[in-house]
Amino acid sequence: MTEQRLSVGDQAPDFALPDADGKTVALADYQDRSLVVYFYPAASTPGCTKEACDFRDSLAPLNEAGFDVVGISPDKPEKLAAFRDAEGLTFPLLSDQDKSVMTAWGAFGEKTNYGKVVQGVIRSTFVVRPDGTIGSALYNVKATGHVDRLRKELGV
Template identity: 55%
Template sequence: MPASTTPLRLSPGDVAPDFSLPNSKGGTTALADLRGRKTVLYFYPQADTPACTQQACDFRDSLASLGAAGYAVVGISPDPAAAIVKFAGEQELNFPLLADEGHHVAEAYGTWGEKKNYGRTYEGLIRSTFVLDEEGRIALAQYNVRAKGHVAKLRRDLGLV
């Protein structure tokens, strides 16, 4: 039987995999930096594409209400650091983006795996969102999310409507 390329999935209650990655502000962000606050950690395939731009701008436009409810927002993509810096500046994003260029963090979160698009099968980032609690545990795990309407759905799922 061939080896499966389906990644392991995280579930509520799991400890969030540790990371330290370059951020869009020129520094680094580590999981430890997020402790003490609920965090929406979302993985997106590529900066400056239509779907990823829509999703990032939806988070940007909802950041005040998410923040008022106690949530920080962090985006992660396999883009190089220069690409996320440019993307964050062009879209005036008010939350950090992290560069996971080797997709090691994406693999640890189960967001790197087989994808199908227009009849083609390939390895890539699976758009996914996690809510981490104050101690760094997974409170909510959503895989294969759609960019359009995702933030509104997440807000409903969190009871923030």
């Protein structure tokens, strides 16, 4: 089964998901701003922690350049809250437990893990332009180093 993939210029699929505190955060909340949306497999795992901390450490320059950041995983809000608090994360972490948003964005489906094809979260990062279209769609990114590459691509 081939999953739907987003391309530059596509309309970003809408979402409204609970954050670590159970408050609903929606794509519409970021209207007229650029938004970096990244999907990751699991809070508090080594790669996801490195990636989240890279976004945390890059948040001020991204925000100054007009980019907000949200992270989305299948974790429950309680696990996201523990992850946020343990790592001092200062951007919203959203819970997509049924993986419907991940699926709509092409960030859930077949992937290769240690040589086996499995169903899972495809580590992906997107830039949503202020008009709601996709400005960048990066699939199968590495946890380490991709925030730096994204910043270079965005000129931040």
